[in-house]
Amino acid sequence: xxxxxxxxxxxxxxxxxxxxxxxxxxxxxxxxxxxxxxxxxxxxxxxxxxxxxxxxxxxxxxxxxxxxxxxxxxxxxxxxxxxxxxxxxxxxxxxxxxxxxxxxxxxxxxxxxxxxxxxxxxxxxxxxxxxxxxxxxxxxxxxxxxxxxxxxxxxxxx
Amino acid sequence: xxxxxxxxxxxxxxxxxxxxxxxxxxxxxxxxxxxxxxxxxxxxxxxxxxxxxxxxxxxxxxxxxxxxxxxxxxxxxxxxxxxxxxxxxxxxxxxxxxxxxxxxxxxxxxxxxxxxxxxxxxxxxxxxxxxxxxxxxxxxx
Numbered sequence: 001x002x003x004x005x006x007x008x009x010x011x012x013x014x015x016x017x018x019x020x021x022x023x024x025x026x027x028x029x030x031x032x033x034x035x036x037x038x039x040x041x042x043x044x045x046x047x048x049x050x051x052x053x054x055x056x057x058x059x060x061x062x063x064x065x066x067x068x069x070x071x072x073x074x075x076x077x078x079x080x081x082x083x084x085x086x087x088x089x090x091x092x093x094x095x096x097x098x099x100x101x102x103x104x105x106x107x108x109x110x111x112x113x114x115x116x117x118x119x120x121x122x123x124x125x126x127x128x129x130x131x132x133x134x135x136x137x138x139x140x141x142x143x144x145x146x147x148x149x150x151x152x153x154x155x156x157x158x
Numbered sequence: 159x160x161x162x163x164x165x166x167x168x169x170x171x172x173x174x175x176x177x178x179x180x181x182x183x184x185x186x187x188x189x190x191x192x193x194x195x196x197x198x199x200x201x202x203x204x205x206x207x208x209x210x211x212x213x214x215x216x217x218x219x220x221x222x223x224x225x226x227x228x229x230x231x232x233x234x235x236x237x238x239x240x241x242x243x244x245x246x247x248x249x250x251x252x253x254x255x256x257x258x259x260x261x262x263x264x265x266x267x268x269x270x271x272x273x274x275x276x277x278x279x280x281x282x283x284x285x286x287x288x289x290x291x292x293x294x295x296x297x298x299x
Contacts, residue, residue: 003269004269006265025280028276081292132262
């Protein structure tokens, strides 16, 4: 996977589009959500409890599952925000999945985007799975500049 | 036969209780010994974070084409296929230095904190209504 900062950046930069600016928090949550749902249980259960949950949490990189998760999370939002929350979280998580699918894994891919309809694992192989570390020095100033420009242009910088 | 099935067969293959798959697979292994240019490894047969439990140390496997410039104890991903329960035909390998993963975790934490910061600046949680609502009216929404 690209690191979470790369995913955060993808969501944050998309939310700089004027019509989406008010949805920044939701879009960036969606952009990091698949890894939160996958890596956190892996670390907690595997490393601390010794329980193998790897195959169970792999499903959280499937758009179908993320659709349901976004729907469930949107129910935690104020009624007037629910549709925006659902669509924004789902949009962010789709961007996450697309970014992950663009990687080159060593060996076979680990992502099943068609689950539960198919267990086929897919990757497009555009960049190495650690490439996000190399572009971090570019992403950090990019996000900072986007934040500063937004703050200059608006009272609501986030 | 998919990779998961192949990996499930690996334990049996190593203990001679079952056939070894002829399919090319990628497995994680730890370099066990290097003697006279011959490399033997212990394959990881389980997932998880407790590394001492993960590698099958009872069944070292000889690596064919084992010109791996790695030291004993190094963990690497090996791509290839089993010739027998004791021989693995290596096609490619990849290893990751420890600092790469540490830096990736560090950068990821920065992304996580940034997400949390934006979230908590934007929303507040009401236990009474058990829902999030916006903290302020957004002029751009």
